[in-house]
Amino acid sequence: MREIRFYRTGSGHCPVEDFLDDLPSKKAQKVVWVLRLIEELNDVPTQYFKKLVGTNALWEARARQGGDAYRLLGFFDGPRLVILTSGFSKKSQKVPREEIELASRRKKDYLARKARRTEGNDDE
Numbered sequence: 387m388r389e390i391r392f393y394r395t396g397s398g399h400c401p402v403e404d405f406l407d408d409l410p411s412k413k414a415q416k417v418v419w420v421l422r423l424i425e426e427l428n429d430v431p432t433q434y435f436k437k438l439v440g441t442n443a444l445w446e447a448r449a450r451q452g453g454d455a456y457r458l459l460g461f462f463d464g465p466r467l468v469i470l471t472s473g474f475s476k477k478s479q480k481v482p483r484e485e486i487e488l489a490s491r492r493k494k495d496y497l498a499r500k501a502r503r504t505e506g507n508d509d510e
Contacts, residue, residue: 388425393460393471393492396499401492402458405473409456416451417458417473424468438481444489446481457481459489469496 392402406414424435424447438444438459447458447470459481460470471492474485 387428388466388468390421390425390460390468390470393469393496396495401472402470405458413449413451413454413456417447417449417456420447420449421458421470438486441486442490442493444486444493457485459485461489461493463496463500469493471496 392400394400406417409417420434424430433448435445435447438446442461444459444461445468447460449456449458455476456473457476458470458473460468463469471489472485474482
């Protein structure tokens with residue numbers, strides 16, 4: 387089993403929530419259904435969740451509704467925790483480079499802030 391959390395900026399903003407809020411209801415429901423699969427299934431079919439080749443351990447949650455394709459990018463923080471950093475409508479076969487770069491920056495930010503929190507707790 388996995389747990390999914392959404393990345394938050396240092397100020398508390400959540401880009402994935404914004405993405406989901408902007409989707410029409412049926413499409414958002416399909417994305418949430420895929421996220422539940424990722425949390426509940428030990429072996430998630432690659433049509434719904436797969437590692438992105440050529441990235442710094444980024445993963446892609448994949449949902450289709452009608453003729454539309456949606457992707458959420460993220461990474462693992464430990465063996466079971468998935469942090470989703472962003473979501474977008476996919477228009478072509480390849481994931482846009484700018485989306486991969488954005489997810490990589492947010493991963494770096496998340497891990498740096500986590501390390502600072504851990505260091506801060508050691509002083510107490």
